[in-house]
Amino acid sequence: MRDRTYGWLIFVVVIAVAAILVDTANLDYQRPTGLTGEDRAQPVWAKLLFWQAPERRTVKIAQGLDLQGGLQVLLEADVPANTQVASEDMDAALQVIRNRIDALGVTEPLVQRSGDRRIVLELPGVSDPDLAISTVRQQAFLEFVDAGYTDIPEGTKIRTTISTASEVTPTESVTSTLPVTATSPLTATSPVTSGGTLSGTETLTESQTIYNTVITGKDLASVRVTRGQLNEPEVAFQLKPTATEIFGTFTAANNEGVLGGRRYYLCIVLDKIVVSCPSIKSAIPDGQGVITLGGNATTEQAATLALQLRSGSLPIALRVAESRAIGPTLGQDSVRRSITAGIIGVLVVLVFMLVYYRLPGVLADLALITFALVSLALYKLIPVTLTLPGIAGFLLSTGMAVDANVLIFERMKEELRAGRSLAAAVEAGFDRAWTAIRDSNLSTLITCVILFWFGSNFGASMVKGFAITLFLGVLISMFTAITVTHTLLRALMRGFGEKLRNQHWLMGV
Amino acid sequence: MFSIIQKRKLYYLLSLLVIVPGLIAMIYSTVTFGTPVRLSVDFTGGSLFGLQFAGPTTEDAIRGVLAQYGEGNATIQRLGRPEDNSWQVRTSFMEAEKVNQIKTALGAVAPLDTNRSTFDSVSPAVGGEVTRAALIAVAVAAVAILMFIWFAFRRVPHAVRYATCAIVAMLHDILVTMGLMSLAGLFLRWEVDALFLTAMLTVIGFSVQDTIVVYDRIRENIPKYRGEPFEAIVNHSLLETLQRSLTTQLNAIFVMICILLFGGATIKQFIAVILVGMISGTYSSLFNAVPLVVSWELGEFRTLFGLLGTRRAQV
Numbered sequence: 001m002r003d004r005t006y007g008w009l010i011f012v013v014v015i016a017v018a019a020i021l022v023d024t025a026n027l028d029y030q031r032p033t034g035l036t037g038e039d040r041a042q043p044v045w046a047k048l049l050f051w052q053a054p055e056r057r058t059v060k061i062a063q064g065l066d067l068q069g070g071l072q073v074l075l076e077a078d079v080p081a082n083t084q085v086a087s088e089d090m091d092a093a094l095q096v097i098r099n100r101i102d103a104l105g106v107t108e109p110l111v112q113r114s115g116d117r118r119i120v121l122e123l124p125g126v127s128d129p130d131l132a133i134s135t136v137r138q139q140a141f142l143e144f145v146d147a148g149y150t151d152i153p154e155g156t157k158i159r160t161t162i163s164t165a166s167e168v169t170p171t172e173s174v175t176s177t178l179p180v181t182a183t184s185p186l187t188a189t190s191p192v193t194s195g196g197t198l199s200g201t202e203t204l205t206e207s208q209t210i211y212n213t214v215i216t217g218k219d220l221a222s223v224r225v226t227r228g229q230l231n232e233p234e235v236a237f238q239l240k241p242t243a244t245e246i247f248g249t250f251t252a253a254n255n256e257g258v259l260g261g262r263r264y265y266l267c268i269v270l271d272k273i274v275v276s277c278p279s280i281k282s283a284i285p286d287g288q289g290v291i292t293l294g295g296n297a298t299t300e301q302a303a304t305l306a307l308q309l310r311s312g313s314l315p316i317a318l319r320v321a322e323s324r325a326i327g328p329t330l331g332q333d334s335v336r337r338s339i340t341a342g343i344i345g346v347l348v349v350l351v352f353m354l355v356y357y358r359l360p361g362v363l364a365d366l367a368l369i370t371f372a373l374v375s376l377a378l379y380k381l382i383p384v385t386l387t388l389p390g391i392a393g394f395l396l397s398t399g400m401a402v403d404a405n406v407l408i409f410e411r412m413k414e415e416l417r418a419g420r421s422l423a424a425a426v427e428a429g430f431d432r433a434w435t436a437i438r439d440s441n442l443s444t445l446i447t448c449v450i451l452f453w454f455g456s457n458f459g460a461s462m463v464k465g466f467a468i469t470l471f472l473g474v475l476i477s478m479f480t481a482i483t484v485t486h487t488l489l490r491a492l493m494r495g496f497g498e499k500l501r502n503q504h505w506l507m508g509v
Numbered sequence: 510m511f512s513i514i515q516k517r518k519l520y521y522l523l524s525l526l527v528i529v530p531g532l533i534a535m536i537y538s539t540v541t542f543g544t545p546v547r548l549s550v551d552f553t554g555g556s557l558f559g560l561q562f563a564g565p566t567t568e569d570a571i572r573g574v575l576a577q578y579g580e581g582n583a584t585i586q587r588l589g590r591p592e593d594n595s596w597q598v599r600t601s602f603m604e605a606e607k608v609n610q611i612k613t614a615l616g617a618v619a620p621l622d623t624n625r626s627t628f629d630s631v632s633p634a635v636g637g638e639v640t641r642a643a644l645i646a647v648a649v650a651a652v653a654i655l656m657f658i659w660f661a662f663r664r665v666p667h668a669v670r671y672a673t674c675a676i677v678a679m680l681h682d683i684l685v686t687m688g689l690m691s692l693a694g695l696f697l698r699w700e701v702d703a704l705f706l707t708a709m710l711t712v713i714g715f716s717v718q719d720t721i722v723v724y725d726r727i728r729e730n731i732p733k734y735r736g737e738p739f740e741a742i743v744n745h746s747l748l749e750t751l752q753r754s755l756t757t758q759l760n761a762i763f764v765m766i767c768i769l770l771f772g773g774a775t776i777k778q779f780i781a782v783i784l785v786g787m788i789s790g791t792y793s794s795l796f797n798a799v800p801l802v803v804s805w806e807l808g809e810f811r812t813l814f815g816l817l818g819t820r821r822a823q824v
Contacts, residue, residue: 069624073605074635081634321632323605329624330561338772345767349760356756388776389707395768396711396783399761400718403753406760407722410753436725439661440718446653447714451707454646463707470711 005494008487015483016370022377027059049381059380062108063124064387064465067335069328070124077117078317085117093318094119099271114456118321125328142217146250147265147277156274158267159210214250214266219243221287225302228292233302235291244287252283268305276305338391345395346372349402357409359506363492364405367484371401374476375469384472390465397473400441404481407433423493430486437481441474448474513751514744517800524681524797527789531688538691546687547694549702552640554633556603558611561626562594566619571596574614578607586698602632643706647683650710651676654717658724665728670805675720678790678798682716683709685789686782699778708782715761716790719754720798726750727802739806747799758791 029046031054046057065072075097077085094113101109101123110122145160152158221238228234239247254264256279263279268291278291291305350368354361375394379386412429420428448471455464535545550557560571568585575583580600588595603611608628615621631639658672665671686709693699726746734742765784769777804810 076632076635319632320605320630321635323608323628323630325626325628327561327622327624327626329622330559330627333625334776338768338776341768341770341772344771345764348763348767352760352763389704389779392768392776392779392783395764396761399757399764402760403718403757406753406756410750410756414749432729435729436722439725440721442661443654443657443717443721444714446657447650447710447717450646450650450653451710454642454706463703466707466711 005487005490008483009491012370012484012487016373019370019373019377022059022380023373025059025380027057029057031055052383058383060383061376061380062383062385063331063335064385064390065122065124065324065331066326066388067331067386068124069326069331070122071126071326072322072324073121073123073320074114074322075119075121075318076321078319079117087116090117090119096271097121099273102273119318142220143213143269144215144247145267145269145274146212146214146254147267149262149264151263151265151279152267152274152277154274154276157272158269158274160213160269160272161210162213162216211267211269215239215243215247219246223306225299225306226290228290232292233297233299235302235306237289237291239287239289241287244285247287247289248283248285251280252285255280255282257282334388338388342391342395346398349398353402353405359492360405360409360412360489363485363488364402364409366488367405367480368398368401370484371398371473371476371480374480375473378472378476379469384468385465386469387465389463390469393466393469394473397470397477400444400474401477401480404433404437404441404477405485407436408481408485426489426493430489437478441478444474445471511748512744513747513795514740514800514803517796517804520792520796520800524793528681528684528688531684531691534688534691534695538695546690546701547699548640549700550599550629550631550636551702552636552643554602554631554636556600556608556628556630558596558598558600558608558629559588559627560596560598560615561622562596563620563622565591565594566596568596570618571598571615574611574618575600577614578603578611580611603630605630639703643703646706646710650713651679654679654713658717658721661721662724662728665731667806670802671724674798674801674805675717675724677801678716678720678793679713681793681797682712682786682789685793686712686786689782689785704776704779705782708779708786711783712786712790715787716794719758719791719794722753723747723750723794723799727799740803743799743803747795751795754791754795758787761787 027043027045029043032041042057045059049057049059052058077090077093079085090113094111097119098111101111101121106123106126108124110120112120114120143160143162145158219240219242221240223235223237226234226236251266252258254266256263265277265279267277268275276291346368350365353364353368357364375397378384384390408429411433412425415425415428416422448467451467452464452471455467538547539545568587571585572581572583575581575585575598580603583598583600585596585598588597608630612621612623612628616623655672655676658675659668662668662671690699690701690705694701723746726749727743730742730746730749734745762784765780765787768780769784772780
């Protein structure tokens with residue numbers, strides 16, 4: 001009994017200390033772009049957070065749009081209501097939009113599918129809805145670009161002979177430019193000063209050269225993932241008849257065979273961003289090509305590339321079904337005021353518990369503080385995006401955490417009044433209160449699951465945020481009631497059991 | 510010893526007194542506007558602007574701008590005090606391009622602080638889906654909780670009665686909060702949005718929590734007080750848990766009041782609904798759900814609580 005109590009006490013202290021460490025930490029690790037395979041530079045803490053996406057691992061509070069301001073957009077496939085939208089088409093559209101949003105330079109954007117035919121965008125800090133929406137709504141544009149002898153790194157933003165996706169009908173213009181592009185060396189093209197047309201793209205290395213577009217996404221007939229001779233994943237494509245001719249001429253003139261082993265690159269560019277840069281091995285007269293990705297490429301990478309190729313040629317129209325723009329200052333005001341409100345609210349509860357339950361009240365307060373520390377730590381680790389309703393959900397769950405303690409103490413008081421010894425009253429109080437705590441909290445958890453479903457069904461991140469924090473809060477409050485309150489009460493009995501025997505005032509009876 | 514359960518008809522009457530005005534408001538609202546509560550753009554679809562100006566402007570000036578874009582019949586209202594220069598505008602659904610044009614045009618009429626303004630647009634199709642999802646959410650929540658209580662109290666005789674009475678208490682809370690929103694919609698132009706639904710489902714969750722705590726005690730006391738009348742056992746259970754219910758409720762009310770007083774303006778309505786709902790929830794748990802189990806046991810439903818016949822409960 002003694003050993004178990006102290007064991008639990010150590011466990012509680014370890015949890016509390018770990019929570020404080022996480023709460024005070026502010027870590028952010030971003031995997032270098034273009035890195036595939038093993039990430040050696042990844043710090044130890046980031047390795048531990050295996051449930052977070054490998055591209056980005058953080059230990060910090062993520063603020064929702066309502067707190068930091070920004071734009072939320074719900075895009076919908078622009079097809080009649082009863083028409084089925086293919087899942088691959090939506091995935092493809094999602095990929096394209098992601099690239100475009102990245103090009104806008106928005107920090108920490110959220111782009112995800114919502115149901116069969118919708119995509120949710122959350123763009124923190126974007127105050128001009130028009131810019132974001134117009135960028136997103138244009139059709140995706142895929143080009144095969146003549147890169148000459150240069151292997152352009154993945155993710156590079158380049159300029160091509162087709163200036164913008166919207167102002168050209170690709171096939172015609174490509175056909176006309178081809179005779180020139182097929183043979184002209186790249187170094188001969190005139191350098192162009194990169195204009196600041198897109199704000200926030202500084203992070204991208206923008207090339208000074210204008211590259212020639214050979215064919216576009218409109219020229220692709222089909223794309224699929226295949227296996228090479230060594231069973232390595234490859235992407236095979238089939239061109240439409242007119243493009244087959246163009247492509248045949250181009251590859252006949254530029255390939256490793258005719259150039260004496262020198263590598264000649266043909267880059268795949270989606271919305272002006274280089275996706276992949278394979279070299280041309282031999283002439284391709286039949287319009288059928290295979291893009292090899294190198295020896296250690298994974299099937300997933302091949303699938304992604306195939307998707308990007310397909311999406312470039314995909315004419316799926318999207319319309320804005322919902323847009324919400326929140327001014328950044330409004331959000332900050334709300335944060336400041338809500339945090340003040342929350343702190344005052346919790347302080348009032350702490351004082352109330354202390355005055356009303358006295359010594360057990362101190363324990364309840366410690367449990368409540370642990371609850372708050374653990375909650376905050378989990379928000380940072382999972383991570384949970386905090387929204388105003390999310391904060392409200394957290395505050396409500398502190399109410400639940402207090403309720404668990406109240407249930408235990410009231411029961412304890414009853415047992416003391418019934419003439420039980422202090423130690424017996426503690427155990428009985430805990431055991432008997434437990435069924436009530438368990439059953440009542442389970443019903444709240446059920447409600448949370450339903451709320452979460454409701455929230456995710458139509459992209460109402462506010463409702464979802466509330467459901468998540470309340471759900472976590474209920475779970476953590478059950479945990480702190482079992483471990484913290486119970487352990488501290490037992491430890492107190494161990495240490496001062498005899499002295500407290502007749503101190504009924506102190507025990508709040 | 511206090512007799513709480515014995516005065517149950519009084520509690521039922523009090524609940525009716527609270528619910529009936531709300532019901533009247535909902536009926537009036539349905540007849541006049543077509544919906545029992547004032548629905549926000551979240552459900553109906555449309556555009557909603559929260560405009561914060563840096564200087565004074567007038568409703569006519571705002572309406573003039575909107576009229577240029579064919580939205581002359583928009584609902585325009587002032588928020589807060591006149592010196593706050595805060596306005597809310599609600600129009601039919603507009604595309605993002607049009608919203609942006611109106612934003613620019615409004616800025617030309619009066620100094621518009623876009624950093625403190627909000628611009629929401631929801632297409633009617635999405636709004637319709639949200640409404641449907643909301644109704645499903647409430648229905649699913651009710652059924653899930655019913656099944657859960659039935660399961661948790663399966664060893665107690667007539668477990669389904671407990672579950673049903675908890676659901677009746679839940680309907681009570683829904684009616685009270687909907688009634689409140691209907692009245693507030695008529696007099697203060699409060700609108701029911703997706704957040705309101707969150708508030709209501711939270712209230713339901715808490716209400717069921719209170720109910721279960723008392724039910725849990727009844728479950729424990731039935732074997733303990735074997736031989737005593739059911740009504741007395743329930744009364745014991747209610748009294749024993751009363752202090753817990755009130756203490757917990759008081760704590761929650763403290764937190765709510767703090768958020769109401771000091772919290773951001775955007776969630777005040779949400780918190781107000783939760784506050785009223787939680788008080789209703791505790792009341793309905795202690796004074797509806799629990800006494801109703803007794804009424805059912807004593808067969809009072811058949812006589813409509815003694816109004817139809819003389820069959821009295823044995824006290």
